[in-house]
Amino acid sequence: MAADPHVGGHRLPYTEKRTRMDYRPLGRTGVSVSPLALGTMMFGPWGNDDVNDSIRIIHHALDAGINFVDTADVYSNGVSEEIIGKALKGRRDDVVLATKFFVPMDERPNHGGGSRRWIMQEVENSLRRLNTDYIDLYQVHRPDPAMDVEETLGALTDLVRQGKVRYIGSSSYSGSQIVEAQWASRQRNLERFVTEQPPYSILVRGIEQDVLPTTLRHGMGTLTYSPLSGGWLSGSWSKHSSPTSPARKRLANRFDMTLPANQRKLEVVEQLSAVAEGAGLTMIELAIAFVIHHRGVTSAIIGPRTMEQLESQLPAADITLSPEILDHIDTITTPGETINPDDHSYGTTELTPAARRR
Secondary structure (H helix, E strand, O other): OOOOOEEOOEEOOOOEEOOOOOOEEOOOOOOEEOOEEEEOOOEOOOOEOOHHHHHHHHHHHHHOOOOEEEOOOOHHHHHHHHHHHHHOOOOHHHOEEEEEEOOOOOOOOOOOOOOHHHHHHHHHHHHHHHOOOOEEEEEEOOOOOOOOHHHHHHHHHHHHHHOOEEEEEEEOOOHHHHHHHHHHHHHHOOOOEEEEEOEOOOOEOHHHOOHHHHHHHOOOEEEEEOOOHHHHHHOOOOOOOOOOOHHHHOOHHHOOOOOHHHHHHHHHHHHHHHHHHHHOOOHHHHHHHHHHHOOOOOEEEEOOOOHHHHHHHHHHHHEEOOHHHHHHHHHHOOOOOEOOHHHOOOOOOOOOHHHHOO
């Protein structure tokens, strides 16, 4: 049964709509960024293979006030970075540009990971593809519990001192891994991660328990990805859906409609749709506004594939949700809960059978 979008017989209003984008501090760096960041995983063969159209989408996002662009070397095997390099020609100084490394770029050994050897090689590749002399934020795409974090931090520190990188960050680190990295930076006088990039949405709230409190304590910026939970919160999925894009086929358990956790997500989305309708919002606006409302979140990374998708997501930056709506959402999804554990990026190494055997 769909949730009642009314409380006490009254509609649940969002508090207000602003008319211009407000900028937020990126942790304690002194840099200001928009509450929406443009994610670019869908630019290139993984999503939109029309280079000119992708460039138009990037330009429209910048014209709308977004000043933060996030990508990764592995997105479409470097093509995403190349598209961004073309799109930012003449506009580079107005953009906070972030990219990531770590995920293997091919089958050859040492062409991935967080070693000094790979970092020093791959940063040059990203700089060339992005057509820039410097990267504002260089992020480790995933942690590697088997490797010394000081190895990674040492190499990244050298890149900052060389001027090739301005700041460094992590992605999908657990609370304990964040603390370990902060401690290593202080003990060894190395550059510290100033940001963390975790998954966060109404369906994927696990970071509320540990990661968000940890980043707040350490004065880090938090750049959350997948606010629409892979399309679940945009109405893209039904009980008859199946993934078609290469990026989503790799994550089959997130979209297998026979799994009980995904069946529950369908029920939750139906209830949230009623809340959005009662507030006079689209589901997309409700979902993204929920993410950027959290005081620990700096920016929500949106990942449009088309201009239409971008247009549907931009209004969320202007919406402030009322306490009544936020409380109602908490009755539908429990704070700190991730409905389907396959939707988050934690425990992929630590909980393998080899790691947990006594």
